[in-house]
Amino acid sequence: MKGIERCIDAWDVLADPDKAPGGKEIVVLGGGTVGCETAEFLAFRGNHMSVIELTGELCRDQEQEHKDHVLMELTERGTALLTSCAAQEIGEDFVSYKDAAGEIHTIKCDMDVCATGQRPLHPDWVNELRSEGIDAYTLGDATMTGDIRRATRSAFDVVMAL
Numbered sequence: 001m002k003g004i005e006r007c008i009d010a011w012d013v014l015a016d017p018d019k020a021p022g023g024k025e026i027v028v029l030g031g032g033t034v035g036c037e038t039a040e041f042l043a044f045r046g047n048h049m050s051v052i053e054l055t056g057e058l059c060r061d062q063e064q065e066h067k068d069h070v071l072m073e074l075t076e077r078g079t080a081l082l083t084s085c086a087a088q089e090i091g092e093d094f095v096s097y098k099d100a101a102g103e104i105h106t107i108k109c110d111m112d113v114c115a116t117g118q119r120p121l122h123p124d125w126v127n128e129l130r131s132e133g134i135d136a137y138t139l140g141d142a143t144m145t146g147d148i149r150r151a152t153r154s155a156f157d158v159v160m161a162l
């Protein structure tokens, strides 16, 4: 996507909220759990938020009760929830997106946050540690990003196999 390098990663904002101190117009790209919860967090800090989501559903993989709560908080804080929309370009002070009808729109903004998904880095630590005689395993989101249940299950499976 043109201008993607201007985006701040959602993980970086969550780790250092001072990156978004409040009073800003912020667009989050990606309306999965991470994007919606990051938007909620930044809305609580006094920012006006927009969320652009490619599919027709926000917080798709989230449990219904939690999903309803997050979406209610976002709606109450006036967040623009733009589903079935594809971000096209990130400019210095705008984001453009295409809606389901193929029309291009532009949002003026101070900041863009990217939450379009993560994947593991697959560093070679495990093999390095094993080569030094240390028993090591990769598990949780380091094997495949998922949720807490999957991460703890993968830990359980490793421990049970010892």
Ligand SMILES: Cc1cc2nc3c(=O)[nH]c(=O)nc-3n(C[C@H](O)[C@H](O)[C@H](O)COP(=O)(O)OP(=O)(O)OC[C@H]3O[C@@H](n4cnc5c(N)ncnc54)[C@H](O)[C@@H]3O)c2cc1C
Pocket (backbone or CB within 6 Å): 033, 034, 037, 038, 066, 139, 140, 141, 142, 145, 146, 147, 148, 149, 151
């Ligand atoms: C905003 C958000 C909301 C979420 N909501 C939910 C939810 O509602 N329900 C759900 O089930 N899941 C949710 N998830 C997913 C869930 O958090 C993860 O699937 C889960 O935390 C994975 O556990 P993990 O231990 O594999 O990794 P993590 O919890 O990410 O833990 C990895 C740890 O390793 C540390 N680390 C990284 N690099 C190094 C290094 N070089 N040396 C030492 N330590 C290092 C990190 O600081 C971190 O503490 C959410 C994720 C996010 C980002």
